[in-house]
Amino acid sequence: xxxxxxxxxxxxxxxxxxxxxxxxxxxxxxxxxxxxxxxxxxxxxxxxxxxxxxxxxxxxxxxxxxxxxxxxxxxxxxxxxxxxxxxxxxxxxxxxxxxxxxxxxxxxxxxxxxxxxxxxxxxxxxxxxxxxxxxxxxxxxxxxxxxxxxxxxxxxxxxxxxxxxxxxxxxxxxxxxxxxxxxxxxxxxxxxxxxxxxxxxxxxxxxxxxxxxxxxxxxxxxxxxxxxxxxxxxxxxxxxxxxxxxxxxxxxxxxxxxxxxxxxxxxxxxxxxxxxxxxxxxxxxxxxxxxxxxxxxxxxxxxxx
Ligand code: 13P
Ligand code: SF4
Numbered sequence: 379x380x381x382x383x384x385x386x387x388x389x390x391x392x393x394x395x396x397x398x399x400x401x402x403x404x405x406x407x408x409x410x411x412x413x414x415x416x417x418x419x420x421x422x423x424x425x426x427x428x429x430x431x432x433x434x435x436x437x438x439x440x441x442x443x444x445x446x447x448x449x450x451x452x453x454x455x456x457x458x459x460x461x462x463x464x465x466x467x468x469x470x471x472x473x474x475x476x477x478x479x480x481x482x483x484x485x486x487x488x489x490x491x492x493x494x495x496x497x498x499x500x501x502x503x504x505x506x507x508x509x510x511x512x513x514x515x516x517x518x519x520x521x522x523x524x525x526x527x528x529x530x531x532x533x534x535x536x537x538x539x540x541x542x543x544x545x546x547x548x549x550x551x552x553x554x555x556x557x558x559x560x561x562x563x564x565x566x567x568x569x570x571x572x573x574x575x576x577x578x579x580x581x582x583x584x585x586x587x588x589x590x591x592x593x594x595x596x597x598x599x600x601x602x603x604x605x606x607x608x609x610x611x612x613x614x615x616x617x618x619x620x621x622x623x624x625x626x627x628x629x630x631x632x633x634x635x636x637x638x639x640x641x642x643x644x645x646x647x648x649x650x651x652x653x654x655x656x657x658x659x660x661x662x663x664x665x666x667x668x669x670x671x672x673x674x675x676x677x678x679x680x681x682x683x
Contacts, residue, residue, distance in 0.1 A: 381408050384646055388412045391653050398431035399649060400446065402438035403593035404613045404641040407622060409437050409649055418592040419445075419491045420506035420682060426450055427679065435652045437644050439464040444495040447661040448675055451668050458652040459644040460659035466492045466578075469548040470526040475500045478523050482544050486519035489674065490527050492550070495663050498671035501525075507577050508592035509682030510534045514541060516681045529553065533577040533584055553578035555635035556611055561586040564609045568630055574599055575611030575632065583611060583632075600624065613638045 379387075389412055392399060400422050401413035410416050415425045419442065426434065426446035433454040436443040441464055443457035475497055479487060489501040490510075498504060505513045511534055514522060522541050524531040526548030535543045556579055565573065565586075572588040574596045584590050589599045593616060600608050600620050610617050611632035620629045651657025663671075 381646065384650055385412050388646070388650050388653055391650075392435075395433065395653065395655070396431045397433045397435055397653050398429045399435045399437060399653065400425060400429075400442075402442060402641065403597065403619070404615045404638060405437045405644060406615060406642075406646075407618060408646045409644065410619065412646070412649065413437065418506065418508055418594040420508045420592070420678075421594060422446075423449065423491065423506070423675065424679060429453075435649060435658065437649055438462070439467070439640050441467045441492055441494060443661045444663065445491060445675060447663055448495060448498075448668050448672050451663075455661045456652045456658040457661060458648040458658045462640050462643040464492050464640060466490075466526060466548060466550045467494055470497060470546055472497050472500050474546070475523075475525060478525070478544070478546065482521070482523055485521040485523045485544060486517055487523045487525065488514060488517075489525050490530060491675075491678070493526065495667050495671045498674055499667055501674050502677070503681065504674045504678040506592065506678070506682070508595055509678060510577075511537045512683065513678060513681045514538050527578060529580055529584075530577045532581045533590060550578040552613060552636060552638040553611075554580060556580070556583055556633045558582045558586055560633040561609070561611070564630060564632055568607055568609060568628075570605070571607035571609045571628070571630060572603065572605045573609045573611065573632070579611050587611065597623070600627065600629070610636075612636060613641060615641070 399413045401416045427449040435456045437458045439462045447455040487501040491506045523544045525546040528545035531545045574589045575587040607628045609630050614637050617629045617631045
């Protein structure tokens with residue numbers, strides 16, 4: 379069977395079985411083509427809360443499937459490839475959050491969505507890269523514990539100087555493998571190109587960028603810009619998607635190190651098996667974890683708009 383035939387089978391089967399396929403922007407083009415919805419973490423969360431289908435298949439990483447389950451506990455949520463986890467989400471557990479809260483009493487705890495469901499039970503609000511600034515500005519609290527990504531945290535802090543932040547020493551291994559020397563090297567090779575980066579990159583990279591935003595923010599910016607060339611500082615798949623969407627523009631990856639091996643684990647065959655009911659992992663969370671982690675996620679959706 380070739381890719382097109384497998385895609386046709388998936389499309390037929392998902393209709394028959396009333397399955398919604400959610401794909402994160404970092405998934406491959408063949409998966410994008412069978413997905414009902416593609417987005418960044420915030421858009422996927424909103425979609426998960428409102429999808430009418432009985433079953434949702436997540437082509438992404440584990441925390442995304444968990445978020446789906448928390449927002450739609452009555453539905454079956456299948457993580458297409460059970461080995462796809464986010465290394466950043468594994469950097470901090472609930473106990474480490476409680477430790478920080480003991481160290482900084484009275485601070486509001488803001489967690490990046492790239493965290494486990496269990497950790498989210500201990501926080502006040504969840505944010506994504508595209509909603510963090512808006513949500514933190516809207517919080518009444520001045521003092522903020524921001525976990526686990528200090529790079530995203532530093533970017534938010536620069537836009538919210540009225541707030542006082544404490545950070546955890548975490549971060550995304552994919553984005554942290556880039557540095558300012560990559561920007562300088564790529565700019566020297568492509569002087570006309572604009573530099574678009576994700577806020578999970580180090581501050582020394584972010585400060586050299588022309589635009590900083592979420593995965594879909596970067597894509598929208600590149601599509602709407604009148605510029606013809608772009609250096610992309612996020613996962614390699616975004617370069618591929620942009621090349622499909624804007625064949626007349628040129629896209630260069632900031633560094634060959636911008637590859638998230640976890641996002642690459644899910645294949646079209648995994649999606650097929652998950653839709654067929656013959657693969658993936660059904661996400662099961664304890665009821666109290668669902669109830670207590672839903673509060674900060676609902677708050678994100680409410681404040682993120
Ligand atoms: P966004 O989808 O919010 O841009 O996050 C990127 C990411 O690293 C997801 O794991
Ligand atoms: Fe996690 Fe980074 Fe991979 Fe996103 S790109 S899934 S934050 S390791």
